[in-house]
Amino acid sequence: MKMSKMFVQTLREFPADAEVISHKLLVRAGFIKKLSSGIYNYLPLMWRVLKKIENIIREEMDAAGAQELSMPFVQPQELWEESGRWEIYGKELMRMKDRHDRGMCLGPTHEEIITAIARDGLKSYKQLPVNLYQIQLKFRDEIRPRFGLLRGREFIMKDAYSFHAKQECLDKEYENMAQAYTKIFDRCGLATKVVQSDSGAIGGNVSHEYMVVIDTDAGENDVFFCEKCDYAANSERATSKLAEAQTDGAQVSSFSKAEIIDTPNTKSIEELSEFLKVPSAVILKTLVYIADKKSVLVLIRGDKAVEETKLKNALNVKELRIAVAAEIEELMVQKGFNADKGFIGPVGMQGVWMVADESVKDLKNFVVGCNQKDKHLVGANFGGNLTVGVKEFDKFVDVRLVEKGEFCPQCGEPLNVCQGIEVGNIFQLGTKYSKPMKAVFTDVDGKEKPYIMGCYGIGVTRTAQAAVEKFHDENGIIWPTSIAPYHVIIVPVNIQDELQMKTATEIYEKLIAQGIEAVLDDRDDRLGSKLKDADLIGFPYKIIIGKDSKVLEIKNRKTNETIYKKTELVVQYIKEQLNSQL
């Protein structure tokens, strides 16, 4: 491709509406162009990157025994009603009516469709297992699309679905996919961390995410990981041992006697801790949430925070949010108390849904709100002066946001934290879709059973942007060679110079003849400006052709090294370099 013919325009400035560096770079270097909020055109350079990622995925999925098909983007309401998701999927599901007034939606994911395909085709255990995948558009009507392709509305995804007669068979395929995923991301030049994750709207129990660890703050959530063992989980799923439990020490306050004392104007844990001169870790914090329209009191240690996804899962509810002041007040009135927000607690509380995080389990003689204005109970203990009387309280739950320095739940070493961009995920769906959709096969015992299913996603557009977030410098993108839009750019210093252009053209044609993806920068522009564009776009190699046509300068974008090669050895050198990287 000649640069003068290439449909690309690099911008002088970063776009005003981009927040993260990868988004800024992709726009400025002419890879993507916004059409509408969260909807992007993939310009020719980007499309080459995406095709390369797709091809790597396709090769590895095929090698792993999966079969490619393609399912529609526009889907009928009926199928989504069968799975029950038409009801529960929120506004992210883009719904519409066709000209005959039939309900349709744009696929945010394809479990319903693939399950409907399978139930017509897979009637016997003999046909199982099967793993089917596609590389397709998806649409999710995000409330606040951001970060370019990282949280877009329309995006490209590889989604695979496997069908099994037995759980052990799913376990095996899950492992098979896990290995394929590691290969895929490795080939894309992206080392990934495999972390335990929450299954979210997709459903199922076991799930893992593939995260590209980044140094910038474009990650969507924190990943907690153990430096010693293989434990890693995103914050929505992470768990830990607390320091105290670790050392078998209970968290004991200095209040040895239970009594209600005045604590005027102590509306926050900080104020209370300061007023009483006790650490916040001996205070039991009580938060009020509204879960599926019901109030729920959540007890947690004063120095810890609630992780709402974990809480939502623990409560097994569809909607969850913190209560507003008026709702708390109403609850107090109902229960016959008159305390404000800072003074509520489990003391004397009857007939209210209440859960306690494990962090409060080892508290002794602690401080807790007693539902009286400007007063707290100190020296409190479970089983003693706390009246709870609700079943949920008996079993402690884990709803705590893990913090760096807490201890690995597997091996007890301190946990570390990093930011990650999720590029893939694998789920064990079990019978979540096959059961309601009556997608059954006849098993070896002659009985009809729902398939046991797994699903496996890779964000194709996301992977491309994650690579940019991971690999860039102040001059632009540094594409991993395997997914770079082109391998080499040839830059003659002066295109008016016949000899330079002749040498450049010869090198260009020889590279192309060798199957190397080369670009010839034949624009009549200053060298500096051409090199700037080359660095911004991120060609792995630049060949610069100046007055000396016998020896050429080769620059490596990644290492920033410059070497000089005899002209006749340049093609061979580039070829060897690429072979070692592809």
Added chain:
Amino acid sequence: MKMSKMFVQTLREFPADAEVISHKLLVRAGFIKKLSSGIYNYLPLMWRVLKKIENIIREEMDAAGAQELSMPFVQPQELWEESGRWEIYGKELMRMKDRHDRGMCLGPTHEEIITAIARDGLKSYKQLPVNLYQIQLKFRDEIRPRFGLLRGREFIMKDAYSFHAKQECLDKEYENMAQAYTKIFDRCGLATKVVQSDSGAIGGNVSHEYMVVIDTDAGENDVFFCEKCDYAANSERATSKLAEAQTDGAQVSSFSKAEIIDTPNTKSIEELSEFLKVPSAVILKTLVYIADKKSVLVLIRGDKAVEETKLKNALNVKELRIAVAAEIEELMVQKGFNADKGFIGPVGMQGVWMVADESVKDLKNFVVGCNQKDKHLVGANFGGNLTVGVKEFDKFVDVRLVEKGEFCPQCGEPLNVCQGIEVGNIFQLGTKYSKPMKAVFTDVDGKEKPYIMGCYGIGVTRTAQAAVEKFHDENGIIWPTSIAPYHVIIVPVNIQDELQMKTATEIYEKLIAQGIEAVLDDRDDRLGSKLKDADLIGFPYKIIIGKDSKVLEIKNRKTNETIYKKTELVVQYIKEQLNSQL
């Protein structure tokens, strides 16, 4: 791929809702599966076919200098308002609102998007010409989807758009694309007829369609073509010389004197012709249409029919339909007449929009309705006793549906007719989009001008089905080798026989090692049933392995030939066969 693992299920019966053979075969052979009206899953076999067609298109488009990108499927209302098509595009445009109540639609075509991309990137004549293409989903909410993928709602299309500073440059690229298209369809094994066509909703003046000529009746419209010269046009565009004009003879009736005579109960041309004992060719037929809500009288020779697309174009209106009885009655009352449908005509008609097809030009002494009940004027002549007084009537228009046997407008030979499936089209758009969307470049003279544009489509899913409509027999599909899902199937007669399976597996592995796409039918089934499936699916070659492991039977699906080859020569033979076809 082993047949036992392949996700495919052939059906015993044709689907009840399929009308044309290609649709029936694709469903029955397990290539596609309906999700909703006009929306299909492309199962693994079909996806392989579609990928092959896509690759052929991609290679030829790239070779022709076009650059691939990818534009969104979900598009914002604003852009469609800029071009004016939000208003005029009918219900085929699938519209919806996003969660923030912004109007969106699903792309039925991408002129708006590409024009918006171009106007930001192509500022100077120096950057032109550019040809950009994508291979993408499209959605058109057809009122009556039918014929499987031939008239579906969601489908895959290659659409290319070129941008030029000058008309001559567009002409050149139009020819370049025409050549690329011929190559593409040839490589897909499909000879195409290039026909002049109507530009329809896309707009523009010059346009051609690429038609696969078929023997069945799955075509959407007739193609008229000359056996002698290169003239070919679809019925919406075709024109001809009439026999009489050809021989320079006017169409003269035996009524030499103009008079109004009684013609009771002659409501149709047939009845009138019989009653008066004159050929229908000397009767002038008057039809009433409603065009953009206005009445229009269309005069045409009694033995000819109106082609409504041609009429719509000639009138330059957006909506056109034949008037209903009440509307005709209302018109008559307005104009002070009391004639019924069979007796209306231009005689004495004032202040009405009226056009005359060229077929009436040479009529002399003809018969025509005179707006009196049960009466006609005979011996009528233009310029004589016909009062018309409307400007449109002065210029004759060509709105006639051409018939086989009429004469080629280019060379005068009789026209022939065939049925065709449109698989591609090319359009000269001119400034239809660039002008309203203010998509301009600075020309060499320093002035801002709108791009002159062309657009070029190929129906990918349509091409696949057209191949099946063209190539099949009573046993199933006969894929052209270049787009067949696999090249060869190896069928051991008895999979329990160790030697047969060993030979089969060896051949299978050798073929794969040679890059040949082979399937091993390892199912424990009767030979007849396996061969039936192989024929239905349409593998170009079958290798049958029976008791004699030294000599194998090879069947060619297309020619139905059977040959026998020594086992060690089979792979080489297949390789040579394929090389000559790919």
